[in-house]
Amino acid sequence: MAEGRQLCTFYLGSECFGIDVTEVQEVLRNRELTAVPLAPAVIGGLINIRGDIGIAVDMGELIEGGARADAEGRRSTLLTLARHDGIGLLVDDSGDVVEVRDEDCQAPPETLGAVLRELLSSVCKLESGLVLALDTARLVARAEESVAAHFSAFER
Amino acid sequence: MDEVIQEFVVEANEGVDQIERELVRLERTPDDISVIESISRTLHSIQGGCGLLGFGTREALAHAGESLLGALRDHEIEFSPQISNALLCLVDAIRQIMACVESDETDGEAEYSELIQSLVGLREAAPEASGEAPGEATSTDPDTQPLAPSELVSRNIRVNVELLEGLMNVVGELVLARNQLLQRTGRSEDRPLVATAQRIDAITSELQERVMKTRMQPIESVWARFPRVCRDVAEQCGKRVRIEMSGGDTEMDRTLLEAIRDPLTHLLRNAIDHGIETPAERTAAGKPAAGRITLLAFHESGQVNIELRDDGAGIDLDAVRQRAAALGREFAEEDPTRLVFEPGFSTRDQVSRMSGRGVGMDVVRTNIEKLGGSVDLQTGRGEGTAIRLRIPLTLATIPTLLVEAASECFAIPQLHLRETVRLNSRDARASIHRMAGEPMFRLRGQILPLIYLSAALELDADADASDDARITIVVLQIDERRFGLAVDSVGDTQEIVVKPLGKLLGGLRAYAGATIMGDGRVALILDVVALAQRAGVVSEHANEMHSMMDAAPEWELRSDQLVVFRVREQGQLAIPLAQITRLERIALDRVERAGNHRVIQYRDGLVPLVWIGEVLDLKGAPIADADAPLDVIIYTHGEQIVGLVVAEILDIIENTRGLEAREDQPGILGSTVLGRRVTDVVDPAAVVRLAALPFGEVESANG
Numbered sequence: 001m002a003e004g005r006q007l008c009t010f011y012l013g014s015e016c017f018g019i020d021v022t023e024v025q026e027v028l029r030n031r032e033l034t035a036v037p038l039a040p041a042v043i044g045g046l047i048n049i050r051g052d053i054g055i056a057v058d059m060g061e062l063i064e065g066g067a068r069a070d071a072e073g074r075r076s077t078l079l080t081l082a083r084h085d086g087i088g089l090l091v092d093d094s095g096d097v098v099e100v101r102d103e104d105c106q107a108p109p110e111t112l113g114a115v116l117r118e119l120l121s122s123v124c125k126l127e128s129g130l131v132l133a134l135d136t137a138r139l140v141a142r143a144e145e146s147v148a149a150h151f152s153a154f155e156r
Numbered sequence: 157m158d159e160v161i162q163e164f165v166v167e168a169n170e171g172v173d174q175i176e177r178e179l180v181r182l183e184r185t186p187d188d189i190s191v192i193e194s195i196s197r198t199l200h201s202i203q204g205g206c207g208l209l210g211f212g213t214r215e216a217l218a219h220a221g222e223s224l225l226g227a228l229r230d231h232e233i234e235f236s237p238q239i240s241n242a243l244l245c246l247v248d249a250i251r252q253i254m255a256c257v258e259s260d261e262t263d264g265e266a267e268y269s270e271l272i273q274s275l276v277g278l279r280e281a282a283p284e285a286s287g288e289a290p291g292e293a294t295s296t297d298p299d300t301q302p303l304a305p306s307e308l309v310s311r312n313i314r315v316n317v318e319l320l321e322g323l324m325n326v327v328g329e330l331v332l333a334r335n336q337l338l339q340r341t342g343r344s345e346d347r348p349l350v351a352t353a354q355r356i357d358a359i360t361s362e363l364q365e366r367v368m369k370t371r372m373q374p375i376e377s378v379w380a381r382f383p384r385v386c387r388d389v390a391e392q393c394g395k396r397v398r399i400e401m402s403g404g405d406t407e408m409d410r411t412l413l414e415a416i417r418d419p420l421t422h423l424l425r426n427a428i429d430h431g432i433e434t435p436a437e438r439t440a441a442g443k444p445a446a447g448r449i450t451l452l453a454f455h456e457s458g459q460v461n462i463e464l465r466d467d468g469a470g471i472d473l474d475a476v477r478q479r480a481a482a483l484g485r486e487f488a489e490e491d492p493t494r495l496v497f498e499p500g501f502s503t504r505d506q507v508s509r510m511s512g513r514g515v516g517m518d519v520v521r522t523n524i525e526k527l528g529g530s531v532d533l534q535t536g537r538g539e540g541t542a543i544r545l546r547i548p549l550t551l552a553t554i555p556t557l558l559v560e561a562a563s564e565c566f567a568i569p570q571l572h573l574r575e576t577v578r579l580n581s582r583d584a585r586a587s588i589h590r591m592a593g594e595p596m597f598r599l600r601g602q603i604l605p606l607i608y609l610s611a612a613l614e615l616d617a618d619a620d621a622s623d624d625a626r627i628t629i630v631v632l633q634i635d636e637r638r639f640g641l642a643v644d645s646v647g648d649t650q651e652i653v654v655k656p657l658g659k660l661l662g663g664l665r666a667y668a669g670a671t672i673m674g675d676g677r678v679a680l681i682l683d684v685v686a687l688a689q690r691a692g693v694v695s696e697h698a699n700e701m702h703s704m705m706d707a708a709p710e711w712e713l714r715s716d717q718l719v720v721f722r723v724r725e726q727g728q729l730a731i732p733l734a735q736i737t738r739l740e741r742i743a744l745d746r747v748e749r750a751g752n753h754r755v756i757q758y759r760d761g762l763v764p765l766v767w768i769g770e771v772l773d774l775k776g777a778p779i780a781d782a783d784a785p786l787d788v789i790i791y792t793h794g795e796q797i798v799g800l801v802v803a804e805i806l807d808i809i810e811n812t813r814g815l816e817a818r819e820d821q822p823g824i825l826g827s828t829v830l831g832r833r834v835t836d837v838v839d840p841a842a843v844v845r846l847a848a849l850p851f852g853e854v855e856s857a858n859g
Contacts, residue, residue, distance in 0.1 A: 034678040035564060037613035038666050046657075046670055046678040051329060053655045053670045053678060086658045147660055 004102060007124070009095035009131055010079060012060050016095060016131050018124070023136045025080040027094045040150035042143055044090040047078065054080060056090040057143045063116060084140050098131065100124045105133065118142075158261070164205045165258050166314070168250065171198040173380060176247050179240060180383040186235035195243075196225045202250065211253070217268050220275040221246045227279045242274050244384070317410075320370055327367045331653055334360040335674035361651065371411075375453045375462065376404035378417045382424060386449065389428045396435050396446040397428050403453035408460050412547055415527055416462070419520040423464050423543055424449065426516060431468035431541055441538065443467065457569050457683055458554045458654045458668045459529070465542040471496060471535040493533045497521040525662035548656040548669040556681065558647035558673070559630060562615035567652055567671060567681045574631045574638065576646050584627050586807050597629060597640050601739050604631070605639040607691045609682075613666065632684050639693045641684070650674070654681060666690070718811050718837065719789060720830055721802040723769035724776035728806060730828075730835045731789060737797070738790040739805055744783065753849065756788075756799060763790070765799045766847040768838065772823045779803040791840045798844050807831070822846060 007018030008027075033045030033056055044058035056078055080088040105122040112120070119142060121135040175195050182191050203218035221243060227233045249268050256262060334357055341353040379401050390397040408416075432438075432447030439445050452463040476495050497517045521531045529547035556567035557576075577599065579587060587598045588606065595606040606629065610616040629640040652671040657664065665686040673679050717733035746756050747765065754765045765788070769778050781803070789800040809830045815837060817826040823842040828835055 032677060034670075034680070036661065036664070036667075036680065037564065037615050039661060039664060043661065046680070048672050048676055048678050051325075051332060051672060053658065053672075055658055055660050057660075087660065144660060148663070 004099055006097055007100055007131060007133055008079065008097050010059075010077065010089070010091040011093045011095060012063065012091055016129060017059075017063075017091075018095075018098070018100075018131045018133050019079070019089075019136050019139075020133075021097050023082055025082040028078045028080065028088070029094075030076050031078060033090075040146055042146045042150075044075065047088065049080065049086075049088075052086065054078075054086050054088050056088050057139075058090045060090075060092075062139065062143055062146070063119065081136065081140070083136070087140060087143075089139070098126060098128075100126065100131070100133070108132070161209060161257065161261060163314075164209060165254050168202050168205060168254050171202050172247050172250050172254070174198055176244070176384050177380055179243055179247070180387060182235065183237075183240050183387075189229060192225055192229045196222060196229065199225065211257075217246065217249060217272055220272045220279075224275050224279045233279065239278050242271070242278055245271055246275065315370070323367055324371060327364050328653055330360055331364055331651075332672055332674075332676075335650065335652075336676075339674040369407075371409050372407035373410045373413055374405045374407050375413065375460075376401075378413050378420060379404055379451060382421075382451070385421060385424055386428065389425050390432075393429055394434060395428060395432050397432055397449055398446050399449045399451065401451040403451075406453035406455060406460060408547070408549065412460075412527060415523065416545065416547065419523050419545070420462065420464070422516045422520055427464060427466040427468065427541070431466040431470075433469050437469075455549070457571060457685055458681060459546045459548050459683075462545045462547070463542055464544075465540060467540040470537045470539050470541055471533075472537065473535065493535065496533055497531060525659055527656060527662065529656075530663055530665060548654055554654060555649060555651050556671075557630065557649050558679070559609070559628075559641075559643040560645045560647065561609040561613065561643045563644075564613075564615065565647070565673070565677070565679045566609070567650070567679050568630060568632075568641075568684060569668065569681065570649065572632045572634055572684050574633050577629045577631060577640070578646075579627050579629065581626050584625065588627075599631065599640070600741070602638075605691070605693045606642055607639060607687065607693065608642045609687075610644070612687055612691060632688070634685055634688055637688070637693065639688060641687075652679075652681070717808055718828075718830065718835075719808055720806045720835060721787065721789070722779065722804045722806060723767075723772075723802050724774055725779055726776045727774075728830070728833055728835050729768070729802075730809075730811075730830060730837050731791075731800075731840055732837070733808060735791065735840055736789055737792045740788045740790055740799070742786045742788050742799075744785060747786070758790075758797065758799070761797065763797045763799050764847075764849050765801050766843060766849070767801045768843055769801075769803065771843050771846045772838070773821065789840075791844070793841060793844045796849075798840075798849070800840060800843060 006021040008021045008024045009016055009018040011017070028047075028049070031047050033047055035045050036043050042058055042061045044056035044061075047054045047056055058075065060075065075090045075092050077091050077094050078088040079091065079094065104126065105124040108117045108120040108123050110117075116132075119134055119138050120132055122133045124131045124133055175198050178191050178195050182188065182195070185191070199218055199222050203215055203222060206218060207215050224233075224239065224243070228235060228239070233239075249266075249271055252266060256266075337353050338357060341350050344350055382401070383399055386397055386399040427449055428447070432449070433441070433443075435445035438447065448467045450463075450465045452461075452465070454461050471493075473493070480495055497520070524531050524545055524547065527547050529545060532544045532546075533541065534544075535541040555570040557570060557573055559566055559568060589596050589598070589603075591603075595608070596603050597606045598604075627642050628644065628646055629642050630646065631638060631640050633639075650673070652673070654669045655671055656662065656669050657667060661667070666683060668681045668683040670678055670680050718730035719733050719736060719739065720728055720730045722728050740758075742756060747754050748756065750762060750764075755762045756765060757763075765786075787802050787805040789802065789805070791798050791800055811828055811830060813828050815826040815828050818824060821836075823839055823846055825837045825839045828837060
């Protein structure tokens with residue numbers, strides 16, 4: 001049996017992304033977000049997770065820098081991360097957990113922008129369609145970089 | 157690990173920490189027998205423990221140390237740097253051994269025969285003159301006397317840290333539930349229920365305070381090692397450094413303490429290695445040969461502030477800028493004091509043995525920001541550098557005032573809060589002005605800067621455009637500076653739990669953290685100091701604005717300023733501002749009677765009140781507002797203070813026309829036109845005379 005892994009999938013617009021299922025703590029829907037004025041757009045807001053403060057990273061902003069901004073309605077689903085305390089990914093909708101085999105996956109093609117390619121670990125072909133598998137650590141790092149860049153532009 | 161062994165390791169480590177502190181003290185005061193005895197005692201119990209647990213070889217080590225100390229105590233030998241070094245090596249050796257015990261329950265393989273030999277050798281040596289200690293430590297904390305062992309045992313017990321964490325979490329949930337309970341019972345008519353809710357409120361607060369204390373430790377416990385670190389590093393760098401610590405009793409959550417231990421240590425090493433100059437360089441520069449490092453800690457706005465300051469050479473900011481340019485990054489415009497914290501920014505080309513090549517500072521900042529804190533740096537060429545860490549007090553509660561701006565809710569720590577002022581449109585128009593383009597508002601005769609919160613947070617850039625809508629102003633004070641924060645509305649005061657914003661947002665200075673409110677929503681806690689700094693209200697450039705404002709009172713006292721007011725429905729009157737002491741607004745219930753006259757208690761005296769409208773013969777209907785507070789013009793009549801009551805103080809206006817003098821009406825000097833209305837100018841001295849107050853005739857100020 002070929003090596004494989006499980007991906008937790010989610011949607012931004014009509015595109016399907018996935019992260020390793022072990023990276024996801026839980027999926028929360030329709031939680032109220034508190035905006036953080038002065039923070040960059042990549043910060044979707046703050047959320048109450050059982051008495052602790054969680055930061056929602058707007059995936060649409062992170063991945064495409066706002067290009068998907070014409071999604072109807074606000075993003076309403078949050079995937080909290082198991083290995084990054086207090087951080088959650090804000091997406092349009094969550095999908096199923098899918099099994100992918102290594103042989104179905106390949107390196108991201110050049111046709112995708114460089115920005116996106118850097119965040120992907122691979123592109124997987126499933127019966128239902130393509131799933132862009134993301135590298136969670138790089139996602140979080142990218143979020144941190146965006147925030148840092150935003151601050152150095154105007155704090156002090 | 158076996159519990160007994162575990163206990164022993166913990167106690168031995170504590171003992172060793174104490175010995176180390178005391179050794180550094182001993183270097184300063186080598187004749188202090190009580191210190192020597194204390195070290196002996198501690199060493200003796202460690203030795204005993206070793207024997208008990210079968211670490212026989214280690215007994216020899218402790219014994220050698222003890223007998224050396226005995227010789228010191230009995231004045232058989234003199235204290236010297238060599239003895240000090242040997243004893244400090246002993247301390248390190250014991251720590252190493254304890255580390256082995258902890259990890260595999262044996263006392264390790266290391267041989268300490270050399271150390272034992274040198275200890276024995278020193279014991280037998282002839283008395284030597286004591287050399288100069290390479291480093292000194294002073295603590296300005298009041299009580300650094302170690303407790304005798306028996307006292308320690310009875311006053312403290314050990315509790316598993318996880319137990320405490322669990323307890324804290326449960327209490328945190330109780331606080332949130334208590335807030336929700338109060339929200340609901342606040343509107344209830346059910347008396348017993350409300351009473352019980354209040355009782356629960358009080359108990360919860362106390363419980364929380366006490367439980368929090370279990371997790372809070374004074375920052376001293378991290379600083380304890382610093383005198384030794386300072387001494388060692390100074391010695392290795394060939395420098396002389398004094399370290400002073402104050403605010404060591406400032407408490408922080410223990411997990412935070414652990415997290416800042418390394419960053420602080422690194423900053424300290426850095427300061428000695430790169431900051432403080434060699435004694436020769438310092439003397440040449442006219443500074444004392446020994447450098448000085450100051451550590452300061454205090455609480456502010458729900459955060460712990462830790463400052464490490466050195467009086468060394470400072471950071472060469474030009475070199476930093478050049479390096480930025482050389483690295484070709486777009487940092488050219490950036491503040492060099494922030495660049496210092498970027499990876500790769502050390503301006504030294506050689507790797508320093510102590511702190512590495514620019515590796516440290518960015519790690520320091522990252523670690524602090526992970527805790528939700530921030531790091532700042534100030535430096536002066538030739539003067540030194542000050543680094544300040546700000547870390548939120550997790551799990552601390554602070555009382556706050558909830559406010560709303562642009563439909564978002566924020567919490568303002570009560571610490572800086574002075575009062576709240578609500579102005580209707582007309583009062584707003586009268587009180588809010590612009591000086592050099594910046595909004596200001598008038599509060600009881602004083603002019604204060606005004607910050608619009610929704611503008612400051614970039615929620616609504618036009619917030620300050622209409623200076624005449626209804627407005628609510630929260631008056632804040634930082635140090636000596638007061639200023640106003642304009643918000644949409646003010647809510648309740650609430651005791652809230654401060655939660656850090658987390659790694660991603662820790663660098664955002666506008667907020668001191670976040671909290672969960674009674675209804676479960678998240679609210680941001682404003683860092684009013686940061687907001688004020690950003691608006692320029694407190695900081696370097698604020699000095700300019702402030703000297704303008706300090707000048708303003710003079711502007712107000714120019715003799716052609718008039719205080720305009722009403723006492724009748726129609727018409728307005730004025731009194732020269734130069735003759736007035738203050739403008740006050742007084743609640744009706746402060747008015748009392750003394751004999752036949754109405755008075756108020758004001759500044760430790762009784763001040764009679766005179767209703768101008770009653771004393772002067774004026775046409776028109778008096779303004780009736782039975783419940784409104786009184787507008788009072790405080791006037792000093794010779795030696796007597798008198799309160800002149802009017803219906804409403806309208807404004808302070810500069811009179812650019814002269815006065816048309818009149819003699820026909822007692823109390824009225826003449827008329828002018830102010831704000832396009834004819835205004836009679838009142839002579840306050842005449843008013844007081846007319847009121848026939850019982851304190852007798854006094855020469856009026858105008859003679």
